[in-house]
Structure formats: structure tokens, C-alpha cells
Amino acid sequence: MxxxxxxxxxxxxxxxxxxxxxxxxxxxxxxxxxxxxxxxxxxxxxxxxxxxxxxxxxxxxxxxxxxxxxxxxxxxxxxxxxxxxxTFDSVSPRPRRRPGGVLTVRPSLQFVLDTITTGPAFVRNGRMDVLAGNQLWRALYADMYAGQGAQPNLARFTILDRKHSEPFHPNWDLAADITVGILRMEAGRDPHDKDLHDLIDELTTRSEDFRRRWGAHNVRDHGTGTKHFRHPVVGDLHLVYEAAELVADPGLSLLIYGAEPGSSSAAALQLLGAWAATHENSGTSTVRLAAE
Structure with a gap:
């Protein structure tokens, strides 16, 4: 229980x-x-x-x-x-949540994401399914898209694709702790989400690291903070992020990353944007294809 x-x-x-x-x-x-x-x-x-x-x-x-x-x-x-x-109170109203299994966003939301050109931005649900992202986001997480396709899951990438997620997250243990904490929070918010249960079962079955972290019952509020990435094309990126729940789409969160102006990370983001534009226009949009 x-x-x-x-x-x-x-x-x-x-x-x-x-x-x-x-x-x-x-x-x-x-x-x-x-x-x-x-x-x-x-x-x-x-x-x-x-x-x-x-x-x-x-x-x-x-x-x-x-x-x-x-x-x-x-x-x-x-x-x-x-x-x-x-969960034990049948009287208190529960927050309205987005139906499970829905992995699409409104076209207008994608238009808004595409107007954000100086930092990675994306929309996810509580299960950490990525529903939409701008060009910089797709370039930042190109290895994830290469492994999972158009609508990937951040937890699967971090926990299961260790070959690519460990180099990408220099502090992989912290990234894994945050991932599991977010999923544990979501399990408390919506204990009847079958898709979430299926994801947790998959991660539990396939990863001893996940089982250990899940058993600790630690939770995370992923609203603001800093992230360190090591991108295979542009190198180290130290980014800040802000998250906000979408009022029109309960259960979905918009996250935007940015770098300190004038920093090496800001320069790396500019380089990442140029690389993304070149490779998306040429039809080669993954780091794996570019590096191999």
C-alpha cells in the first residue's frame, strides 16, 4: 500500500x-x-x-x-x-487529469513551441512521455528520439538506454533519482493510470537500479532548477529550467531550458541550433547518425 x-x-x-x-x-x-x-x-x-x-x-x-x-x-x-x-477520501474532489493514452497536443501548442528558438522547450505528461518539442529540444535529446521514435519517454531513455543516457547525464545517479521521484509523485496523483502502471512494471522488470530507487519512496517536485548535459556534438551544457502546468491541458507540463547570457553554455546552444537546422533540413536529425 x-x-x-x-x-x-x-x-x-x-x-x-x-x-x-x-x-x-x-x-x-x-x-x-x-x-x-x-x-x-x-x-x-x-x-x-x-x-x-x-x-x-x-x-x-x-x-x-x-x-x-x-x-x-x-x-x-x-x-x-x-x-x-x-485516495481514501471519496468525497474530496480530485484534480481533473488528462485521459491516459493520449499522446497528442493541440496544433497551436506546437506553434508556440516552435516560436521558442533560443532554448530547448517541450511538453510532457506525468508519465514523462514527450508529446511535443521545439527544434532545439529535439536536437538536445536526439539520441532519445533515435532510440524511441517520434513520441519517446524520458524515463525509458534515462533508465533503460544507459549506453546513451549515462554519457548524456554526467551525474546519472541524480538524473535517475529525479526520474523515479517524478514517477512516484505521479503515481500518488493518479493511482489508477494503467499506462503509468505498465511503465513502472516495465522499468521494474528491466532495471535493478529502478527497483531500488522505487522502493525508497522518494518524490520530486520538478518545477525549477539546473541541469548538466554532455551533448555528443556540442559538449557540456549547464542549463536552467522552468516548468509550468498547462491550464488548458491538466496533467501536461511545459518545460523551457535556457543558458546564462554570454556563457559557454549559451554559445553551445547556438551551435546546437545551427547543427539542428542543418541536419533537420537534410533529413538527418539524430546524433547517432551524425556521429557514426
């Missing part, structure tokens, strides 16, 4: 001293005991135990926030806890 596994994993990460409790002796579990979480959250041990097991039905926002504070959850973990708690 996701809720039980998540709360158990978070309890294990918090030491008593971090929350002002004396550790005592003869502790049989790592981190906090259930009773200690209950004490810190201001609920009975019986109630918290039932909550952790998913046996209490609807859980109030006040209680969820209290448990989140007790477990020192960050913003992403707190949001994930609310998603998991909502």
Missing part, C-alpha cells in the same frame, strides 16, 4: 533528536516509532496506526499537515502525502 510504505519510509528517515525527543535505548526500528509520530502530530497512537494502514477513510487537512510537520516533510513530500490521503 502506497500510503503505508511512504509513511514508514519517512519515519525511518527522522531521528528522535531532530524533533526534540530523547532517543532512549533498545530502539527496534530506524527513525521514529508510530507512537512518537502520533505524539508530535497530536493524534492518538491508534488513529495514526490506522491512518498509516489506510483504515481511517477520509483524513482531515489538519491531520495531514500535522503528520507532515511531525515527519519534517518537504513541499514535494507534503503534496505527495495529500495525494495519497486523498
Amino acid at each position: 502506497q500510503l503505508q510504505d511512504f509513511l514508514t519510509s519517512r519515519r525511518a528517515k527522522v531521528q528522535p533528536e531532530q524533533v526534540g525527543l530523547h532517543p532512549g535505548t533498545n530502539r527496534r526500528v530506524p527513525g521514529l516509532r508510530r507512537g512518537e509520530v502520533a505524539q508530535l502530530a497530536g493524534v492518538s497512537v491508534e488513529y495514526y496506526t490506522r491512518m498509516e494502514r489506510g483504515d481511517v477513510g477520509a483524513v482531515s487537512e489538519t491531520v495531514v499537515n500535522a503528520v507532515a510537520r511531525a515527519l519534517l516533510l518537504d513541499d514535494a513530500e507534503r503534496a505527495h502525502l495529500f495525494d495519497l490521503a486523498r
